[in-house]
Structure formats: structure tokens, C-alpha cells
Amino acid sequence: xxxxxxxxxxxxxxxxxxxxxxxxxxxxxxxxxxxxxxxxxxxxxxxxxxxxxxxxxxxxxxxxxxxxxxxxxxxxxxxxxxxxxxxxxxxxxxxxxxxxxxxxxxxxxxxxxxxxxxxxxxxxxxxxxxxxxxxxxxxxxxxxx
Amino acid sequence: xxxxxxxxxxxxxxxxxxxxxxxxxxxxxxxxxxxxxxxxxxxxxxxxxxxxxxxxxxxxxxxxxxxxxxxxxxxxxxxxxxxxxxxxxxxxxxxxxxxxxxxxxxxxxxxxxxxxxxxxxxxxxxxxxxxxxxxxxxxxxxxxx
Numbered sequence: 604x605x606x607x608x609x610x611x612x613x614x615x616x617x618x619x620x621x622x623x624x625x626x627x628x629x630x631x632x633x634x635x636x637x638x639x640x641x642x643x644x645x646x647x648x649x650x651x652x653x654x655x656x657x658x659x660x661x662x663x664x665x666x667x668x669x670x671x672x673x674x675x676x677x678x679x680x681x682x683x684x685x686x687x688x689x690x691x692x693x694x695x696x697x698x699x700x701x702x703x704x705x706x707x708x709x710x711x712x713x714x715x716x717x718x719x720x721x722x723x724x725x726x727x728x729x730x731x732x733x734x735x736x737x738x739x740x741x742x743x744x745x746x747x748x
Numbered sequence: 749x750x751x752x753x754x755x756x757x758x759x760x761x762x763x764x765x766x767x768x769x770x771x772x773x774x775x776x777x778x779x780x781x782x783x784x785x786x787x788x789x790x791x792x793x794x795x796x797x798x799x800x801x802x803x804x805x806x807x808x809x810x811x812x813x814x815x816x817x818x819x820x821x822x823x824x825x826x827x828x829x830x831x832x833x834x835x836x837x838x839x840x841x842x843x844x845x846x847x848x849x850x851x852x853x854x855x856x857x858x859x860x861x862x863x864x865x866x867x868x869x870x871x872x873x874x875x876x877x878x879x880x881x882x883x884x885x886x887x888x889x890x891x892x893x
Contacts, residue, residue, distance in 0.1 A: 652821060
């Protein structure tokens with residue numbers, strides 16, 4: 604339902620996982636080393652922004668997509684890293700439904716535009732992403748919920 | 749230099765890595781199971797789009813960012829998953845410089861807007877992302893290259 608806001612799940616970013624992700628995918632000094640992180644704009648060793656995106660997707664799956672007929676996604680129209688994620692931070696997912704429509708070419712498919720925000724313990728927003736997800740419709744004739 | 753196009757690196761998506769990333773961050777059936785992938789819009793077991801993003805970042809780091817004074821990124825303004833990535837696909841990174849300007853508030857920092865495309869072996873585009881990266885300037889008084 605357009606306008607609906609719901610919060611899902613939680614995930615703790617451990618130091619070990621931050622380092623492991625950065626070593627594999629984003630080996631910039633501020634994601635690998637305390638001193639480099641402290642000297643950077645992040646203000647301390649902090650997770651790769653792509654790590655936060657990946658964990659967002661995990662919370663999306665666990666929170667609701669595993670129980671929906673998810674058909675994939677054409678992409679993200681906005682993806683802002685707004686605050687650093689530090690070791691020990693526990694983040695939650697806030698989902699806002701921005702738009703919901705039926706695919707013109709595939710009436711069995713709905714296209715739902717979500718805002719996904721990853722919230723830090725102080726409720727500041729670490730990541731603000733706008734994502735379209737294709738979701739199978741139980742009843743292609745009906746109006747999308 | 750605005751308009752410059754360069755290609756960097758290569759990365760093979762193995763079946764094991766596709767499954768490991770999906771199990772940890774994006775456990776949707778089409779990223780975990782051959783039959784579910786084949787029945788999906790992807791047409792086969794395929795990597796999570798976020799896995800392709802993470803590997804893109806790795807090729808960005810290896811390709812040029814490790815030798816630049818990267819200061820982080822405010823985010824991505826466009827991120828389109830255009831073609832599925834299958835086990836055994838070897839992808840390369842194509843970088844186009846779209847814009848380059850000096851930060852108004854921090855003259856020691858440049859803001860460079862890149863288009864990053866992850867190319868499949870047949871040169872089709874798997875991922876098309878537009879990213880701003882903050883890069884330290886060697887000579888804050890000079891015009892950005």
C-alpha cells in the first residue's frame with residue numbers, strides 16, 4: 604500500500620565482517636585500518652557502503668521478500684551513503700512504499716518502488732536507497748494492494 | 749578528463765562465489781538454485797545484482813582508486829542491472845568520466861562523476877552505475893584534470 608512505512612529486522616556489523624567484506628570487495632584504507640578511518644571523512648574504521656547495501660538486501664529478503672513472489676529488480680534509482688557504519692553498530696531496515704503499479708507488458712507482474720533506509724541505533728540514516736522490485740501478483744486481474 | 753573511456757581488470761564469477769554471496773546477503777531462489785534460476789526472468793542461476801556491484805567496486809579499487817587519493821563516495825545516482833551474470837562469466841569494468849569539479853566547501857577535494865559499466869564477455873552490459881567519488885587534489889589551486 605503506497606505510503607506504508609514498516610521497520611524490519613536488525614543486523615550487527617562486526618569488526619571482523621567489516622574487514623572481511625572490505626578485503627574482498629572494497630580494500631580502501633578507511634575500511635581496513637583504524638588510523639586511516641580516523642583520518643578520513645568517515646571519522647573511524649567504517650564499513651564499505653556496498654557492505655551496507657548487501658546487508659540491506661539481506662534484511663529485505665528476511666523481512667518480507669522471502670514470503671513474496673520476488674521476481675528480481677531492474678535497479679536502484681538513488682543510493683545515498685549518508686552516515687558511516689562502525690563496528691558494533693546494529694542497523695534496522697525501514698521500508699516505505701513509494702509506488703505500486705502493474706507491468707504493462709506483463710500483467711502477472713507488479714512493479715513496486717520502495718525507499719529502503721538503513722537506520723543506525725540513534726535513528727540516523729546510514730543508507731537511503733530507492734529500489735524497484737518486480738513482484739508476482741496472485742491475482743493479475745485485481746488492483747495492486 | 750571528462751569524456752575519457754577506459755577499461756580495467758577482469759573478474760570471474762564462480763558458481764561457489766555466486767552461491768556464497770547469495771547465501772549471506774541475497775538468498776532469493778534464483779541466486780541459489782539452478783531450477784529456480786532457469787524458471788526466473790534471469791534464465792539461469794545468476795549472481796545477486798549486489799554481488800556485481802561489490803565486484804565492480806573491487807575492480808574500481810584495483811583499477812585506479814588504490815593509486816588515487818580516494819576519500820569516499822556520497823552515493824550512486826543510477827544503478828541498473830541490465831543483464832544476468834552467470835557462473836563462469838568473466839566481467840571487465842568500463843569507466844567513463846562524466847563530470848569533474850572541485851568541491852565548493854572543500855577546495856582540497858574533487859568530485860568526479862563516473863559511469864561504471866560491468867561488461868560481459870560478449871560486451872553486453874551487466875551493470876550500469878553512475879557514481880560520484882571524492883578524490884583528494886594534489887594541487888588545490890589548479891584546474892581539475
